[in-house]
Amino acid sequence: MIATIAYLLAVVLCASRGVLEYLIGKDAAYLIQVGGIVGLLVWYISPTAIAAYFRDEGRLSFGFLVGMLFSTGLSIVATLALTGEFGPSYLFVFIFTLFIYFYAISNYQRRFVQPRVAYAGLVLIALIEAGVALAQQQNVFPIDLPGATYGFDNLRAPSLTGSYLHYPLFVAIAASLCGVDYLVRRNVLSGLACAVLSFAIFSALSRSGMLIILGTFGLAFVQAPIQFITRNAKLIVATVFATMAIMIFGVAVSSQNDSVVNVGTERMMGATDLQSDGNDGRTEAWEKAKSLVLPVNVIAGTYFGLVTNSAPEPVKQEFGVVESSVLQQILNIGLMGAIFYYGVLISVTKLASSASRISLCMWAALFQTLFYQSIEVIPFVFILMTLPVFDYVGGPRPDST
Numbered sequence: 001m002i003a004t005i006a007y008l009l010a011v012v013l014c015a016s017r018g019v020l021e022y023l024i025g026k027d028a029a030y031l032i033q034v035g036g037i038v039g040l041l042v043w044y045i046s047p048t049a050i051a052a053y054f055r056d057e058g059r060l061s062f063g064f065l066v067g068m069l070f071s072t073g074l075s076i077v078a079t080l081a082l083t084g085e086f087g088p089s090y091l092f093v094f095i096f097t098l099f100i101y102f103y104a105i106s107n108y109q110r111r112f113v114q115p116r117v118a119y120a121g122l123v124l125i126a127l128i129e130a131g132v133a134l135a136q137q138q139n140v141f142p143i144d145l146p147g148a149t150y151g152f153d154n155l156r157a158p159s160l161t162g163s164y165l166h167y168p169l170f171v172a173i174a175a176s177l178c179g180v181d182y183l184v185r186r187n188v189l190s191g192l193a194c195a196v197l198s199f200a201i202f203s204a205l206s207r208s209g210m211l212i213i214l215g216t217f218g219l220a221f222v223q224a225p226i227q228f229i230t231r232n233a234k235l236i237v238a239t240v241f242a243t244m245a246i247m248i249f250g251v252a253v254s255s256q257n258d259s260v261v262n263v264g265t266e267r268m269m270g271a272t273d274l275q276s277d278g279n280d281g282r283t284e285a286w287e288k289a290k291s292l293v294l295p296v297n298v299i300a301g302t303y304f305g306l307v308t309n310s311a312p313e314p315v316k317q318e319f320g321v322v323e324s325s326v327l328q329q330i331l332n333i334g335l336m337g338a339i340f341y342y343g344v345l346i347s348v349t350k351l352a353s354s355a356s357r358i359s360l361c362m363w364a365a366l367f368q369t370l371f372y373q374s375i376e377v378i379p380f381v382f383i384l385m386t387l388p389v390f391d392y393v394g395g396p397r398p399d400s401t
Helices: 002-015 017-024 026-044 047-056 059-083 088-110 115-137 166-185 188-203 207-223 225-231 233-252 260-269 279-292 313-319 325-351 359-368 378-390
Strands: none
Touching: 002 017, 002 026, 002 115, 002 378, 017 026, 026 088, 026 378, 047 059, 047 088, 059 088, 059 325, 088 325, 088 378, 115 166, 115 188, 115 378, 166 188, 166 207, 166 359, 166 378, 188 207, 207 225, 207 359, 279 325, 325 359, 325 378, 359 378
16 A cells, blocks of 8 residues: 555656645756655666566567667767757656656556555546646636646646646546546446546647547547447437537637637637647647758657757757657657657556556557657656556466565
8 A cells, every 4th residue: 555655646746746836946846746756656666577577578668678778879979969969858858757667567567556546546636636727717726826828818727737738638648547447347437537537628728638538539449349339329429419519609609708618619620720729830840840850860869858848948949849749759869769769658558458448548648649749748758657557457467576
């Protein structure tokens, strides 16, 4: 139980940087957030368990890991040679990602986190996160937390994470986890939690969050279309009618105000329109990324830590951000490095059993990164990489000692 509590405390740190930032400033809050997560979880990383996994089951994963480390080192050298600088903060994100990956492998081998307790805790934290964001949207939360963006009638509130970009990703993955729990266990409370969290994502106008949730259910449908329809007929009918009602109501009030229903409906309906509000800037960023690509980027990145939101403001002004995790990785660590990096992320799906269907959440979250720049977001990386701890299927592994 201590290991489970430690994990949930790490989740709290993952989701509450905005509070720390309000109290002590952004830089100090970031250090406490990441340092606290590492301090809570480092005791549960087992070199013996990691070695056993790579030796017995994860040989391909180990190859991806080695390739990623080599590509990272090569790209740092290439970036220094061509530009004379590189971004150490981006290297820190890589190290943190690997740390969480080793933690997930250690839990896969030893099962020290109690999955159902951890699941209940995560859902509670996500609901609190959503509740605070909704209160901020209505201007009834007593503290003006940092990280909001205006122009949408203050609908893009950051909640407790300190950024309107981080909050929807965290909550969307929690919502998708609730969704697969409902699909597998027919847990009504999980279904209700998924609906509430999904509404919070809709109200935050987050296309990336919507894509994670819709992607999870879409993949569940693709896996077994007939079974999905027959087992979830009532859910499908309710979802269709609810969506139609929201869209009709949104169109009806479109000329009257900029309510969450109106603006959210417009963003959802314009999600595939590359010229719609939000997407136009994203496509411009993609064009900027294409202009930066050099032939050497096939082998090594030449902008390590320079094309990223974690770069200093003058560097971002010079190189920009590319609004796509895939394009970002190609520029930072090269095409081969990006393949190795995504190989490591995809290998996390092997740490969850097929019966739990948690891998659907992972695949949906990874698919979202093709279009949105989220792989450097600490809450996203943390929750994505630790999703296997919620796998309640099976007990301790035979090689756990």
